[in-house]
Amino acid sequence: MTRVSMKVDGVVYEDDVEPRRLLTHHLRDGLGRVGTPIGCDTSNCGACTVLIGGESVKSCSVLAVQADGEEITTIQGLSDGDWHPVQKAFQQHHGLQCGYCTPGMILATVDLLKNNPSPTEEEVRHGLEGNLCRCTGYQNIVKAVLSAAAEMRGEQPHPGSFRDADDKTGVSA
Amino acid sequence: MTEELDAGMLATEIAEHPDALSAPYGGGELGRGRRRKEDAKLVTGQTNWTDNITLPGLLHMAVLRSPMAHARIVSVDVSAALEMPGVIAAYSGADLAAEDGALPCAWPVTPDMVHPDHKPLAVDEVRHVGDGVAVVIARDRYTAADALEAISVEYDQLPAVVDMEAALAEGSPLVHSDKGTNKCFTWPFAAGDDYEATRAKADVVVTRRFRQQRVLPTAMEPRGVVVAPIAAADEYTVYSATQIPHILRVMLALVTGIGEHKIRVIAPDVGGGFGSKLNVYAEEVLALVVARKLGRPIKWTESRSEGYQATIHGRDQIQDIEVSATKDGKLLGLKVELLADMGAYLQLVTPGVPILGAFMFPSIYKMDSYTFSCTGVFTTKTPTDAYRGAGRPEATYAIERIMDELAAELGMDPLELRRRNWIKHEEFPFDSICGLTYDSGNYEAATAKAEQMFDMTALRREQAERRERKDPIQLGIGISTFTEMCGLAPSRVLGSLSYGAGGWEAAQIRMLPTGKVEVVSGATPHGQGHHTSWSQIVADALGVPFEDVEVITGDTDSSPKGMDTYGSRSLVVGGVAIHKATGKVIEKARRIAAHLLEAAEGDVEFHGGTFSVKGSPEAKLSIQEIALATFAAHNLPDGMEPTLDSDYVYDPENFSFPHGTHLCAVEIDTETGFTKIRKYVCVDDIGKIINPVIVEGQVHGGLAQGIAQALYEEAIYDAEGNLTTGTMVDYLIPSAADLPHFDTGRTETPATSNPLGVKGVGEAGTIASTPAVVNAVVDALRPFGINDIDMPASPERVWRLLHPGGQRREASGTVAYGGVSTSTTSGGAA
Ligand code: FES
C-alpha cells in the first residue's frame, strides 16, 4: 500500500492504495466519483478521460500512485451550478445519445479548446480521435465542439447548428 | 404531405419550401426539435450506470473463461482460489449445474431445430474461446481477478470448427457431439411462380456470393449486473445493463425456478445496446444463483476484452444470391441461399435473425418468383444474435449489391434499373412477394430528393473525367434504395414465425392531483431519448406543458409490463400505446367535465388541454382542474371510478416500412488502396416524426455503424478458433476522424397502420449505408475489371484487388456502368 494524496473536484483525499491500482478504479471505487465511466481495458476508448492539472488524460492509463499530489477534474467537478459551455453545447446540439462516452468527450473537448480555441472541423475530428462514441456518428459532437468554441470566443454559435431550444424547425437538411 | 407528389413536383416543393418537412404538426409538440430531458444527468456525470451501483456487503464476481475454442473439461480445481484472502466462494460449472439451469433461446425457427443445452458455466465441454468455466466471488474486483489465476483447469483439446462450409461437410468435427450434426436448421421459403421456370425465361442471370463478416456490437458501456438478494424471503432485485428488463425477468424466473413475482429487474441508465443487450446472459443467471446461495449482493462487470468473447456477435453469413431479369432490366426471379453462423450455442433470438432477413431480400422491388433457404450452422465461436438491423442489413446488402451487378451486366444506370423495378407510389398499399403488406411509401420522391442533394450529374461527370485521364484517385458512386420491416411486431405474425413471445407494448398515463403527468412505458431506452419523445407525445395529446410530464421506464416494479426496446419498435409500438392511453384519459376527463359543466358529453370539446362546451366558450375546465376534481372525487358522475389513469396495451396490426435512398461517393487512391468517403447523402422516409433532433441523431449513429461494417470492422477467428481481434486495439471502431459528414434529408409518407403515422428510425441508417458504401467502392474499381470486394473494404483489400500477384491492373477506360459482357456472370471478390 502506498499513501497518495490528490485533489479531486476541489476536495483533497488521502488514501492508501495498492501500487497497481488504476486511477480510474481509485476514482470510482475508492472515492465514489462514479461520473467517470470505463469503456475498455486497453486505453482506446477515452470514456475515462479526466483533466489532470488541466490536461486531458485517460484515467485508465495512469496508476493512482502516479497521480499523487495532482489536481484532478472529473465531469462531476467541471462546473459548479451553471454548466460549462461545452456541456451546454453537447445538449444543445444533441452531441450525445446514451451518454456513456460523454464525460470523456466533454473533458477531451475542454482540453482541445484550451490548446486550439478556433479549431476547424478537421481539427476537431482529429483532436477527438482518442474518444470513441458508438451512438452519434460524431457529427453532432463535432457541431457541439465548434459551437462551444465559438461561444467561448464570444462569437455567434457555429453556423449549421441547430437553432435554439424553442425552435420548431430543429434540423438542418 | 409528399405521398401525393411525383418526383418532379417534389423537387419544386423542396426548392420553394426548404423547411416544409421540418414544420411541426398536431398540437405543436409533434415534430418539434426539443432538446433532451435525459441530457442533464449525462453531461454532468450524475448517471446511474450498473457498475456505479454499490450496496452494503457487495461482493464481486469474476468469470474464468476458456482459452480454447473447443475442449473437454477434465477437471476444475478451485481450492487454491478459495484459500486466498478476500475470496468468499468459487464454483465450477459442475458445482452450479443443479441450480443454474440453461440459457434460453426463444425462437425455435423450425420444429426440428437442433437446440443444444447451453449452461451458464460449461460442465463437460467448452465450445468457444470465452465460454465460462468457473466463477470466483471476492470482496473486491482486483481480488476476484487475482483469484481466477489460482483456479486450475485441465482441458483435453478438441478440434475447432471455424468454417461454416467445412462444418457441414461429411466427417467434420462436431461442436455438439451428442447432436450428430453441425446443422442447426434449414428454413425454406418460396413465393410467386416456380423459380426454375421463371429463370428459364430470363435473358440475364447474375449470381454472386457475398460475405457478411462477423462484427462486434461494442456498446460503449460494457455489460454488467448487480443482484441484491433478500435470501430469507427468496426475493431478488437484479440490476442489469440490459435492453430488456421485462423479458429478462420472465426468463430469469424460468431458468432458475425462482418465482417471477419474487424477481424485480431494473435496467438503470444503460449505455447503448444495438442488440447486444437484447439477451439473457450467463452472468445474469450466475450472479442471481450465487447471490441466492450466499445471501450477499453480487456485482459483475465485464471488461471490454471479456465482452468481445462473451457478448453476442453480429452478422456472419455467407449469401449465395442469384437474380434473373429480362434484357431491358425487368426483374423476374430472385434466389437466395444463406449459411448463417450461429456460433457455439443459441442465444435468445440467434436462429431468428436470418429469418427476419428472409422477407427483406425482395426489398422494394416487384418480381415474379422468390425462393429462399437458410441453413444455420454451429461453429466453435461466440454465439451471434441481433445486431442493429438484425437480418435486414444483411438482406439489403445482398439485394442492393446484386442490383448494381445486374445494372453493370445490362450496361444500365443502376438508378434506372431500380426505377424500372420498384413499387410505384400509386401502387401502395402493396403486397410484397413475401406476403407483407407495405402500407405506404414513395421511393420516387425520396430518390429525387437524394439525387438533388447529391448532385449526381456533376459527380458522374467528374467520375468520367477521372476515368478518362486515368487519375490515380478514382471516384465511385454507390446507391442503396431500401426498405425495412420494423416496429416488431404484430403478435400473431410473430406466432406464425414460431417466436416465443408477442410484440405488443404497454403504456400507462397517471394524472397527478396537481395536473402533472406520469407516463409509464414498457419500452426501455438505452440512449434513444424515449423520455423526451414520450413527453412530447403526451404533452401534445393532453395539452399539458412538456416540462410537466415525467416518464418512468426500466423497472419491473414501477413499469411492470413491457416488451422492451429493439427492432425500431419503441415509437411505433410503445409510442402508439402511449398515444392510445392518452385517448382513454381524455374520454374519462370528458365525462367528468360534462358532469361538472352540466353539459351533455357530446357537447364537450377538448382542445389544447381545455374542455369547453360547444356554443358557450366561457364554460370550460382545464385538464389539470379535472385532475384535481378527480382526486377530490367529491362530485363525479354516478358510478364512475375516481381516476383518470389509463392503461393501453397496443398490439400493432402490421409492421412499419421505413424506406429511403442513400447515395455515397468515394474517392479511392488506386496507389494505396485507401478509400475516403467524399460525400454521403441519405433521404429517409420514416413517416411522421416526433422530434427531428432525435431522428437525425438516430440516422447519424446508424450510418456510422453501417459504414463501419463496410470499411473498418471485422471479428476474425484463426484456424484454431482464437478471436484475433479480441481487444479494442485490434478491432477498429471508427473515430470521428474516420467518418465523414452526413447530409441527411427526409421525405414524409405517413404510415397508415398506426394513428401517429410513424415508422421507426433506429435501424434505417445501418441497413442502408453498408451497401451504399460498398457499391461506391466497386463502382470506382469496375474499370479495372473488379466486380466485388469483401467487407471491410480495407486499404489492403483494395490494393490487393488492384495488384493481383503484385502486378498493377490497368483500367479499361471506357466503362460507364458496366463492362462485363457475358450473359451469365458469377463474380466474387477477384
Ligand atoms: S476506459 Fe480508459 S480509455 Fe477506455
Ligand code: FES
Ligand atoms: S453517446 Fe453513446 S457512446 Fe457516445
